[in-house]
Amino acid sequence: MADPVPLIYLVRHGETPWSLSGQHTGRTDLAMTEKGERAAQAVAGRLKGITFGKVFSSPLQRAFRTCELAGFGDVAERDPDLFEWDYGKYEGVLTRDIHKEQPDWNLFKHGAPGGEDAAAVGARADRAIARIRAVGQNVAVFSSAHFLRVFGARWLGLPPTGGSLLMLDTASLSILTYEHHNLDEPVIRVWNDTNHVPKE
Secondary structure (H helix, E strand, O other): OOOOOOOEEEEEOOOOHHHHHOEOOOOOOOOOOHHHHHHHHHHHHHHOOOOOOEEEEOOOHHHHHHHHHOOOOOOOEEOHHHOOOOOHHHOOOEHHHHHHHOOOOOHHHHOOOOOOOHHHHHHHHHHHHHHHHHHOOOEEEEEOHHHHHHHHHHHOOOOHHHHHHOOOOOOOEEEEEEHHHOOOOEEEEEEEEOOOOOOO
């Protein structure tokens, strides 16, 4: 039997006040809500017993705290490439308010003025993916929604804008791997699983 291929576990951070309100939260370093912390704790049960060669986290507290509550704070490496999308002048702004000024605006197509475009986020995702693939073992990654959506797209070989097709809820778990034990066939095994999140 062939050796098992590595699994890459992606965890979006738990709920924050701005993820609840729908405000764009890039580099603003918000803490999670109590509900978000409970959901992050529930991630621990999903990852229990899995051996990881490496654990990486965004330096932002909402991601790193999720990592801690999941049980990996003592081994995680903070990776600046895992920062959330820099929303520039749209930081803290609701999409509906952006559309009042720019009705056709789409983050993946147009980027954020004064912040990043999809290509810049994709370049960060590519660097992170290269490091993760070099580990050759299971890896856990804790970050934020828009970054992880771009990461998923780039894992599959899609352009960064392909992340627009991949939704992610707070405290969700996704798993990436390879088909046919072939490292040239990256696939999504699980996406946006929230079965562990407490129902309230």
